[in-house]
Amino acid sequence: MKLLLLLILSPLTFIAFSQPVPADKNATKETINLYHNLKKLLDKGFMIGHQDDLAYGVGWKYENGRSDIKDVTGDYPAIYGWELGRLELDHDVNLDSVPFEKMRMFIKEIYNRGGVITISWHLNNPLTGKTAWNPAPGTVAAILPGGEKNELYKSWLDKIAAFMLSLKGEKGEYIPVIFRPFHELNGSWFWWGGKNCTPDELKQLYRFTESYLRDTKNVHNLLYAYNTDKFYSRGEYMERYPGNDYVDVLGFDIYQAYNTASNNDFIKLAGNMLSMLDSISTENNKIPALTEFGYGGLPDSTWWTNVLLKAIAPYKIAYALAWRNAGFKGNGSSEFYVPYKGQVSANDFVKFYDDPKTLFQKEITKENLYH
Numbered sequence: 001m002k003l004l005l006l007l008i009l010s011p012l013t014f015i016a017f018s019q020p021v022p023a024d025k026n027a028t029k030e031t032i033n034l035y036h037n038l039k040k041l042l043d044k045g046f047m048i049g050h051q052d053d054l055a056y057g058v059g060w061k062y063e064n065g066r067s068d069i070k071d072v073t074g075d076y077p078a079i080y081g082w083e084l085g086r087l088e089l090d091h092d093v094n095l096d097s098v099p100f101e102k103m104r105m106f107i108k109e110i111y112n113r114g115g116v117i118t119i120s121w122h123l124n125n126p127l128t129g130k131t132a133w134n135p136a137p138g139t140v141a142a143i144l145p146g147g148e149k150n151e152l153y154k155s156w157l158d159k160i161a162a163f164m165l166s167l168k169g170e171k172g173e174y175i176p177v178i179f180r181p182f183h184e185l186n187g188s189w190f191w192w193g194g195k196n197c198t199p200d201e202l203k204q205l206y207r208f209t210e211s212y213l214r215d216t217k218n219v220h221n222l223l224y225a226y227n228t229d230k231f232y233s234r235g236e237y238m239e240r241y242p243g244n245d246y247v248d249v250l251g252f253d254i255y256q257a258y259n260t261a262s263n264n265d266f267i268k269l270a271g272n273m274l275s276m277l278d279s280i281s282t283e284n285n286k287i288p289a290l291t292e293f294g295y296g297g298l299p300d301s302t303w304w305t306n307v308l309l310k311a312i313a314p315y316k317i318a319y320a321l322a323w324r325n326a327g328f329k330g331n332g333s334s335e336f337y338v339p340y341k342g343q344v345s346a347n348d349f350v351k352f353y354d355d356p357k358t359l360f361q362k363e364i365t366k367e368n369l370y371h
């Protein structure tokens with residue numbers, strides 16, 4: 001008995017049995033629960049998600065309860081992406097015209113039914129005042145402490161903090177969010193990406209941003225996602241990694257047609273990346289995810305089961321998030337990444353939905369991810 005007690009209390013035993021914790025050591029109870037449950041979920045399958053799913057789809061906007069994924073499958077996605085670009089400028093709507101007030105309501109609705117929320121931020125370039133796609137050299141250095149735009153950047157983070165802290169459930173608890181700032185960080189199209197700053201500057205920016213939100217603004221309902229674009233080696237993936245103390249989710253973005261030519265190319269490229277992500281995540285005890293994907297216009301009627309599912313099924317990922325169904329634009333072009341009713345890949349999407357590995361809202365509600 002004494003021996004047993006000794007074993008239970010010994011610090012070594014404690015270390016051996018203590019579970020990893022989120023990057024934010026003071027994360028709220030619901031955020032910690034989400035973190036552990038996302039890890040457990042890896043053995044079951046992957047949540048399928050969609051950017052702006054409840055706000056609009058192909059041919060409609062702001063229709064109560066509507067979702068292109070629900071129109072096709074009868075069920076909502078399990079995870080939803082939202083975007084804060086232009087919140088930093090005090091605009092009422094984001095860069096894709098979604099009102100922040102509506103976004104807040106959608107997020108509460110999703111949380112109430114047990115769904116998961118992830119948020120990106122295509123923030124403007126704080127140095128030039130132009131968009132996120134203005135890769136002016138020196139921008140990252142300018143917003144770090146000591147830089148001429150650090151105060152401005154902090155005032156932008158104040159607005160992000162206020163938004164995150166305005167997300168509350170029915171008991172007043174903060175709604176957990178997977179925040180993925182500075183996404184596609186190895187590509188050079190955003191001011192924070194690729195050759196537009198040094199790897200060390202990006203690491204400093206990531207750490208500064210997180211410490212400011214967490215320790216200065218007391219935001220404790222965030223899990224943090226580190227997110228590259230396509231990559232070809234572990235070295236490339238980790239080159240800008242801010243460190244295990246700053247990251248919970250490891251992911252990358254991939255688009256067919258844009259990043260790869262054929263179906264086989266996509267399966268191969270995604271497979272190579274997922275296999276590297278799998279081992280990096282296991283070694284660092286992180287949650288792997290496909291943070292953004294798509295095949296614009298979905299011209300292939302069996303893409304979901306014949307390409308995407310084949311690419312991801314052999315690997316463990318917590319979720320895969322399809323990009324937004326912006327719909328038809330004035331110039332006759334269109335942008336969408338999940339089928340709408342009648343779209344050529346809609347029937348195949350239902351097969352994809354029926355696959356035991358893909359998890360949508362009905363399955364995820366049962367998982368009680370916040371408890």
Ligand code: BMA
Nearest residue numbers: 083095096122323324326335
């Ligand atoms: C891009 C496109 C744009 C959009 C931007 C930010 O991939 O969807 O239309 O403005 O993302 O959400």
